Amino acid sequence: MMIKKIVVVGAGTMGHGIAEVAALSGFKVGLIDISWDFLNRAKDRITESVTRLYEKGQIKEKVEDILGRMEFNTSYDIAKDADFAIEAVPENLELKKNVFKSLDDITPSHTILATNTSSIPISDIAEATKRKDKVIGMHFFNPPVIMKLVEVIPSKYTSDEVTNLTIELAKKMNKIPVKLKYEIPGFVSNRIFIRLLQEACREVENGEGSIEEIDSAARNKLKLPMGLFELADYVGLDVIVDIWDVLVTRGTPDVKCSLYKNKVLEKSLGVKSGKGFYTYPAPGKYMKVQLPNESKVDPAKLISLAVNEASWMIENEIVSAKDIDTVMIYGFNFPKGLLEMADELGLDNVYTYLKDIYAKGYDTYRPTNLLEKMIKEGKLGKKSGEGFYKY
Secondary structure (H helix, E strand, C coil), X not given: CCCCEEEEECCCHHHHHHHHHHHHCCCEEEEECCCHHHHHHHHHHHHHHHHHHHHCCCCCCCHHXXXXXXXXXXXXXXXXXXXXXXXXXXXXXXXXXXXHHHHHHHCCCCCEEEECCCCCCHHHHHCCCCCHHHXXXXXXXXXXXXXXXXXXXXXXXXXXXXXXXXXXXXXXXXXXXXXXXXXXXXXXXXXXXXXXXXXXXXXXXXXXXXXXXXHHHHHXXXXXXXXXXXXXXXHCHHHHHHHHHHHHHCCCCCCCCCHHHHHHHCCCCEHHHCECCCECCECCECCCCCCCCCCCCCHHHHCHHHHHHHHHHHHCCCCCHHHHHHHHHHHHCCCCCHHHHHHHHCHHHHHHHHHHHHHCCCHHHCCCHHHHHHHHXXXXXXHHCECCCEC
């Protein structure tokens, strides 16, 4: 099937970003939202962004030609000739189901319907349609024009043909797709991200390090672009709590921690409110946080729970080690993959921390069978010549 026209529903930050990516990639694009206010604002932002790319010489095509391929409307009528639709409305299942019902009613029978959800199960959304085999997860990262990663998540209903077409589309959009074998709550990105935040929280609540020391270790030892609490502030603490809740209510083992929820109750939501774990110049204005250069926090402990989660995904054949590292590099701007870091820090060190924390009553830290097996076989990472990778 040839994809010529893409329709995006939802003109917020993600929606208008995805629409711009599609237009830049040569597709005809329709952008739908409930109000012309949202649509006009989205059009202005797309125009600014495309103009900036042109002025910097990053694109050769004229701005007006790119914008000429786009149409904006409050009506679903512009989806009548769409080959592919991407829903990017807020993370609310009922709202998403309504969008999918509308798209299902108006689009041709061959049209693939994708959702940009970051945590809601794809099959739940698919069940609102009469074409469950043509519904798929296509999770872009913010901002879509810059971030290279797209997670492709087939549901239990999605056909292989639809999955392959979605992967090809992501490549045509100049993105790096990572396909999950089947859907799990939070996919790869949010499961790993929340595990990092949970261990950071556990360490602070147990007096093993301060917020600043944790973030200093993340930035100065792991060389991450931001500290973990700083990144949580940047994403929005309300968003973090929502993702966390979705994971837990859908059966992901929890780690008890109240730091994030308490901030949300205090209405300290991070950068968007001007204050979270850190204070910012003004609401919505991010400024790099000043952190101490030294920290007693061991990076092997900081990543231990996330590495355990990653090994669970590999053990269950959901994704490969390489896939997980691709997600962290291109979705979170990690300088290298999480599992590459684990191999360098020593899997025996990571394993020792997991066993120790598990023994203190944190069930989620129980080392996976895969990790146990690797340690038994002496696959300890770089120092032994093999870990998650061969050296």
